[in-house]
Amino acid sequence: MQLLKNIFHLLEALFANVLYVFPSTSIKVVGVTGTDGKTTTTHAIYHILKESGKNVSMVSTVYAQIGNKTMETGFHTTTPRASTVFNYLKQATKAGSEYFILETTSHALSQNRVHGIRFEAAVLTNITQEHAMEHKSFEEYVKVKARLLLQSKHPIINLDADIYQTVKEILTTNRKTYTSFSLKNTEANIIWNKDIKTDISDDFNRENILGAYACCVLLGIEKEKAGRALSSFTLPKGRLDIVHEDDFMVIIDFAHTPNAIFNVLQEIRKNYLKTGGRIIHVFGSASERDDVKRPMMGEASAKFADTIILTEEDHRNEDVQDICKQIAKGIGSSKPYFTEPDRAKAIEWAIQMAKKNDIVVLTGKSHEKSLARNGKEYPWDEYKAVENAVGSRK
Template sequence: MKLAKLVSSLGNFEPQGSLEIAISGIADDSRLVQPGNLFVAIKGLTVDSHNNIPQALLNGAAAVLGERKAQDLEFGSVPYIRVKDSRSALGVLASTWYGNPSHKLKVIGVTGTEGKTTTCSLIYHILKTAGKRVGLISTINAKIADELIDTGLHVTNPEALPLQELLAKMVENNCEYAVLETTSIGLHQGRVSGVEYTVGTLTNFAQDHLDYHRTMEAYREAKAMLFKRVDSAVLNKDDESFEYYQNQLSKETKLISYGLHKNADVKGENLEFSALGTKFSIYSQGQSTEIESRLLGEYNVSNMLAASASCFVLGLDWSQIKPGLETFETPEGRMERIDEGQNFGVLVDFAHSPNALEKVLRVLRQLLPADKKIIAVYGSAGERDATKRPAMGKAARHANVTIFTADDPRREEVVDIIAQMEEGARKVGVMHVGRQDLLLHPDKSVYVIEPNRTNAISLALENAREGDTVAILGKGHEKSLAVKGEEVPWSDQEVIRKILRRLVAN
């Protein structure tokens, strides 16, 4: 592709040198540059790859795009294109390079603090069950034509180049729809700047990612970027953020609301919960549809309403939506049951924010008899929003026993993270006990400290009794623990199954 054609969709840019040269590909990592590539230099949070332009040129870069003034850089005799925002430009360039695949798809973007992956998976399953050709890109993986594609560790929104490559693969496989989990960081960093969305769906808005956004206002504004570029917006009328996001919509954007407690376009009513799932009615446009789902809890009803409203706005009717809702299985690491023949329940969930923890633990309390225990195991991530750690500790009041442990500590010490969680736990009356005493206070919520996650899970399972529920929280589907700069292979599910098999055998 000629450089002139590639950059033509950027809008404002300052070129230096000829644009009538052939480009063999795009790279944003100087180490991966191939001869003939356009190298996109990005100023990141910790690394400024403008400093790596010489390495890119040595590897054969045919042109460079960046933000700095040309006179401040060494780019030899190759063309240089200056833009205001390299990250955002990369998203547009990646789309152009792969033939603008999102223009040939109906893209449903789902954002929110919690419930994104479940809602994306629900929309995908509803569409597929209705006979539609659909692809999915979520925190867990990508799905295209029955192929599962690994998107990497700790990745929700892939970077612009792999994202557009996945969308192009959907087009190649004749997909009509693409469901894309869309994060505030992905929006803010321009990873999705080349994506044309048809529908934008919000699950909810609560505290998270303040290590990146710094303030709740900046976090909220980042998510709002999605709704300024969609044909239809699906918003949660139960959420305090509803009015704010409603006000971000253009006059041309169609709004459909959903909710449980307020008068919404798509409303959930008559909820009945059991350990086997949930029964409820969806009421919309004077029509009531009865649903029996295997998902647990009110928050999952909200996720189902979000998915239903998203499919409804795409033109599906309730006879097409209902089968998808009723046959949907929970995604990996989302209220996932683990059964090795033990006489107590074990669940794995990705809940890793104060709000998500409280929701999961409240659901379990609602479903369990009063004389049965909830034993929770969770931590808080290192080098991430430290202000939420006391609130994470407060969530322990909803369990009988909580074991504070490691969850991606990165370069922080696990005991230091736990100490901050303890502050919150103590403020709400959760008592610290030794591991040998964790069952001696049946009338109180207690917590135990065990920094080693394997040992914490083992301690929880060994102390569970018939009818209790053990909730292993925070990691969900993830396959590594981030420790001291390394990604250590990890799976909550594998660790749990290994311990359970030993306990059942004995």
């Protein structure tokens, strides 16, 4: 069945490429892939190029920006289907864009949705467990991600990522030269330096910013100009997003992998939490993803959260309680946790229990506009849910 889907997407990509007259030959396409950090890196590249006076378009998980026009990309969509991607490319060329930044998933690569696109540059942020179940093995998942680097003119990889050596071997075996970046390792081609101006302090977002900086430098932007452009860069919607700040704080973040949850909660405990405050973490795990990660998500949460509320996150046709039980295996008896299948009620519960200096952290949904329940999509707004819960707080 999957083979047939891949063939369909390949044929669609071939047809769309011809229909839109090979649009990637008229614009410099930059692909961004990785398990975590794709969206932030994509937006940072877009921002640097825009601030440097370039005409640029972008497609990310959050939205598509084609010239001056902003468009929704659909439910749970990162890289759209091939016909849509090539249509966006054609529209971008008509809008006079010189660059097109495309957030690119492993699904898009394995299913041939970006087949035929000429990539001027490609950035790999990191690779962790998420989506590995949808490939034959984790090794296969890494190889799929590496495809984007192999078909780009300028591959750029994070030397600090755990899979750096594996990806390096794939590239060198294929006689592909690449550029590496690192926050501190001087063996990298590009390291964090005084030219980079930003108020963003956490390492995991600095890695994403550095990947964007490295990419733009390779695209010909002067180092000082690229670094200076980052001084006005802010994280995309739903990334460490403070949505309420009074006696207690509410933060929304898209983190939905063990690595991302670990990083965001660590950052919040280190730089946001005041003395005497607690972290109350509300999250779940989507169905039809890598089940192996669920206990790992619970373990990551338990390292930094004081109280955990497990809830729904696109459970589709799977039982929410079963998903929560799998997550809870990673929590064990280390931290108190509760289960509330209804996400709106879980958020309300967390906000009701919040005391002075506490931080309620909501992860997994962020900017998404729907919840997948029992085979259907239901309207969802995480921000509105917080607003309602704060308004009803006693």
